[in-house]
Amino acid sequence: MAKVGYIFKANYDDTFDANKAWMQQYGCVHIVEEAVEQEILRPQWKQLIASLERGDEIVVAKFSNAVRGIRELAAFIELCRIKVVRIISIQDGIDTRGKLFPETTVAQVLEMVGALPEETAALRKVSAHIINLQLNIKSPQEKKRSGSRQERNKNIVDMYNNGHSLDDILAVSGFKSRSSVFRILNKFNVKLNRGNFSGPLGKRKQNEKDDSVKE
Template sequence: MAKVGYIFKADLYEGFDADKEWMQQYGCIQVVEESVEHESLRPQWKQLISKLERGDEIVVPKFSNAVRGSRELASFIEFCRIKVVRIISIHDRIDSMGKMFPETTAVDVLNMLGGLAEEVTVLRNSSAHAMQLQQDIRTPIKTAKVMGQKDRENTIVDMYNNGHSIDSILAVSGYNSRSSVFRILNKYKVNLNRGKFSGPLGKRKKKGDDGLAEEQPD
């Protein structure tokens, strides 16, 4: 049996040091820290969940810090129930074994569930805004005028993997169309993980074909 903590380091997370210290004093052998750049995929969270075993304990600052909605929360709780993993949420004051916060009532739990969506939205919007500002002020080392084709393609792949917007990639790469960017990403077999699409743009429909044009991927 092992105790482990998880913290998503959201922007303006003022309680990070205090929460980490709480977890360490509680006996967590490790506190997994997820950086804001990985908010959309949460690779550290997924890896941690996959390694939990029967009798382990997982400590989070709040459920809204660890999961991104009620569906994820339900899946997480069900997973821990099946695996017999104890969950402790510090600021929600919830212990799945009912020992640490005996004063927590059903009303408190329902209030947590009711406010989860709003808390997650605020958290994600704040983090996304901070990451966008960081990306926008970065100055690329090379511009399209001095990049060879290979450098240009590598730059496109690196920028996409690091979370830059397609508009930012277009500005640096010198390409004029999104389809060119997605053609390069597909060439290098990059896992497209934004929006509803996972490939380059298709041909636009002509007028008269239901009056619709294909949507563009993000």
């Protein structure tokens, strides 16, 4: 019968190290650490629940750290009841065998259940905010790369509008194919005026000469 732990690595959680140390000292053979990016799907939590066997013990940092609402809590408790799995919640002071936290009262358990929706909602809000910042705030290196692309695209448009040949534009832009240049021009709705061509170059026929499209 195995003892396993689970911690969702919430941002700004100053209890993470203490909870992990508690689980290790208790004898957990494995401690699952769910990344903040997986707050919605919780794939490792689902795998852990599915792998529980009769007589196992699962230790969570806190119920609001493990489940995402009252329904999930009820389903989790029912599953553990059926599989005869012992549940220990460190911060809630709950042990379904009633041995580790004898001082915990019924009133405190009910208070935990009542506060669960608010705590899980706050956890989701913070996690979503952090992910949003990670996606939308770029590092200096990323900004530099983005700025370089913008500058390159601007040069392509300006050179084309000023009458430069496609060969000149390719040399400056760093692109290897004319189709890439035309893609940028089309993106910025530039009116193409090189000969009879009005779009990206297609695949050339074998008998088509290199000078079939005049600059």
